[in-house]
Amino acid sequence: MSAITNSELDRRTLLRRAAAVGLVAAPGVSFLSACAGGSDAPSTPQATGDKSADNPLGIDAKAGVEIVIFDGGLGTKYATDVDTPMFNKKWPDAKVTYSATQQVATTIKPRLNSGSAPDMINNSGADIMDFGAIVKAGQAADLSDLFAAPSLDIPGKTVAETLVPGAVQQGTYDGKPFAVNYSFTVFGLWYNKKLFDKNSWTIPTTWADFTALLDKIKAAGITPFGFAGANASYYMVRAIMTSAAKIGTEQVLKDIDNLKPGAWTNDAVLKAAQAWGEVGTKYIDKSFLGLKHTEVQLQQDQDKLAFYPCGSWLENEQAASTPAGFEYAMMAFPSVTTADQLPAAAINAAAGEIYFAAAKSKNPQGGKEYLRTMLSKAAALEFTKLTKSLTVVAGAADGLTISPGLTSANDALSKAGKDIFMGYLFDTWYKKLDDASREAANQLMFKGGDAKKFCDTMEAASQAVAKDSAVTKFTRS
């Protein structure tokens, strides 16, 4: 046998051995378990101090506090330049250790499991941790004492009383609050006010006016409506859900969140899906299914797309690509039927951006005190100035001249009056259902608008989650 064939055989033997111990097989799996096994980690001794009027959470004035901030659309300046200095003004001896990350789950999950968690964590972004699972595993600190503590700079009120309605509820799991949802987002249909003014297109409140306007826009050679199917179809899910709530009140969404049988085949959901499915078949650009949110949003900035369903972060996100002739404005989703139970002005506005104190950290009370600092009126005002996002601290941004888009969102809020509803939570509670809804929305909007199929698919997915004993269930009322 020659040297050549010999070496070939060696390679084969080597390969076979390698395969036998799994060197080359399924490389993606092995790192899975890198963070396992910390389940019974011994509890860390935790810093506490004496409770007093000045120190309602009983923190140790000398213990350091470690915070982790998500470095995304909101930036990190609000933490480094506003919250930390404010915290240190009150607690000069408590050293704040700060870090920022874009990979929240990758960096934080192993630390939670090994029992050495940071004290306050901003759970956000594409690498967000499943917060329901964190609560179930006992990794998040109960924030009842934080919300019952007096506000830092609004005299005579507890922290909970200074927040917009629904803000505490949104971070509540089975009756106990575990998260501060800090930013306040208003959802609606976004458009270029200057473009609409130029064409004297008026803002519709009924579905008939809406589709008539979509026809006019189409005739003008602009794609009337669109969203990004590749990675942001949950904006469309929100549009469908908002319409369903307008038809049949927020109860429709509560039933969906509670995984109630028949919640998705409800008449309100069906009607909303029918209405939007028709928009999908007639007015959408089919190629949007393959595009990412940045690409679709850019098309809107270039006036190639008229309506885009999104939250009030849109204007800030697009700041760099918005040309001079473009002025963001937002309208409430129009009424679907004439018998809608909520008025056309009703709006879905929800607290978002989770901040929580870790239960198994060195200084959870310190983490909570940091949150109390963030929830002060002064910190909230600075946050809105820096990020152009409203916060859940009620009225903190009043009197502030904000950008046109945010002003328009604020106007929509005041027009809605008492008809502001929090929306749904199934997307954070049940990630699998969230994924299913994104896919179903894509199918509805890009593949023929079959509303019944949308309802049936989602009903089946919802009942599958309900039956899965491995998934922790939550309820709301």
Place this chain on the structure above:
Amino acid sequence: MRHGKYPFIIGFLVVPLALYLVFVVGAYLQMFQLSLTDWSGFGGFNYVGFDNFVKLWDDPVVWTALRHNLFLLILLPLVTIALALFFAFLLNVGGKSTGGGTRGVWGSKVYRIIFFFPQLLALAIVGVIFGRVFGSDRSGMINGLFPESWTPWLFLADERWALTCILAVLIWQAVGFYVVLFSAGMGSIPEEIYEAAALDGATKITLFFRITLPLLWSTLQVAWVYLGIAAFDAFALVNIMSVNQGGPNNSTQVLSMQIYLNAFKFSQAGYASALGVVLFFLTLTFAALTLRVTRRDAVDA
């Protein structure tokens, strides 16, 4: 001298072996353990026996993913090896023969470098670049080549073609490496054999099928196993390129994507580990079968 040999060898082996035991073998053992639990990925867990395996047997998405893995498993090695063989043959023996010797087509050295280029790019970058090439509107590179009246091809947004797009990128990325591998194999085939055959009046095609192919057999076998394993993975490209991570409508769903989604998104690490165990055994079975079925006596050169 002799008794000092083992400590010397062990000294070299201990570090890599320890790393391997902890980060590969240990991780695998833990995966087997976790596949029998209901671990969410956070905190503690309970043992649930084979529940996870029953669940995945009944999960239609897992079967869809397996079908797609099978599609890749058949086509990726087949097309890649065929293309790589063709190019390698042209580069090495495809040119005009002068004075009895064999050589590649004109400029073959340059081509060889160009073919190898994709291999130097990180898979993530390849994914992003081809995401643009396959853009579903006029800003996409391919759709942009056509006139204004053209209705853009949807590519990754089209259920029927999405997986084929990903297959094409996998092939594009892999071919270069196998061209080099096969070239090396062909380079070690003695020239006299080609000369003798050429003197007997053998055509290029005969040379390829009667000489090159049989003498390259064991290289091909290795290539087949490597590509098969790549087909079982395909995670990076699916994650970066596909619509909605495995969509549209699960048309690009593969097993590795399911593992990722269950472990890191749906908080079902136990279930994901069970999928990992399945993937482990599938890959192992595939490698063993391929080596067994394709076994031939090596042609003695």
